[in-house]
């Protein structure tokens with residue numbers, strides 16, 4: 001008997017209330033521990049797909065299976081014990097202290113550990129995300145990058161086995177970006193994240209789903225799917241690879257002629 005894939009998307013379709021097709025023909029399987037980057041131009045349907053995969057939106061057609069269980073049949077409580085999500089527009093109460101905000105992530109797993117063990121784990125996560133020094137600050141007092149790290153820390157506090165991140169490097173400077181994606185890549189859990197910065201994908205993801213106009217146009221291992229041809233086809237830009245100190249460093253040629261002659 002073969003082990004079922006950890007995350008399975010089966011013939012997903014999704015429509016707007018006015019009937020417009022927002023997502024169509026999406027099927028793939030992802031093994032446990034994979035890191036899937038969803039990439040595509042603005043409006044391609046990336047957030048729509050992520051919202052369906054994590055259960056934030058209800059599927060019109062098709063099914064999403066996590067560890068062989070249909071998301072439709074899992075209660076919100078059961079889902080919260082497996083899945084953590086950081087969306088694009090998290091709006092926490094600005095009066096909350098950062099540490100208390102991150103601790104909200106532990107609510108679904110409160111019964112799993114003693115209060116002491118939770119407090120220790122919370123400290124560990126605050127350290128991991130470089131937030132310990134800011135623990136007493138109010139959420140409203142944080143910078144955009146600090147707030148983004150707080151959202152991710154709250155998701156990690158949930159101890160998920162499946163983590164969804166919508167543009168996790170939003171507001172992060174290059175160093176913070178590298179640290180956050182390295183941390184996410186080293187968690188050892190299954191991660192699905194929307195990534196706009198294509199050059200980050202080969203370094204931090206194992207798989208990629210390329211999207212264009214409501215469809216997944218390419219899915220598979222990063223080295224097989226994120227090719228210069230596919231990038232040009234999807235985004236209309238040149239994807240270049242430079243060799244530096246034994247590593248391949250990708251870059252994008254995004255310069256455009258804006259004045260027509």
Ligand SMILES: Nc1ncnc2c1ncn2[C@@H]1O[C@H](COP(=O)(O)OP(=O)(O)OP(=O)(O)O)[C@@H](O)[C@H]1O
Pocket residue numbers: 016017020022040041042043044045046047048049
């Ligand atoms: N509830 C909705 N009703 C109607 N149209 C919607 C709805 N939600 C999203 N759309 C449209 O569906 C398309 C895909 O939206 P989505 O947010 O999934 O794109 P995206 O790939 O995440 O874009 P971006 O990179 O700009 O964040 C867009 O054209 C958007 O305007």
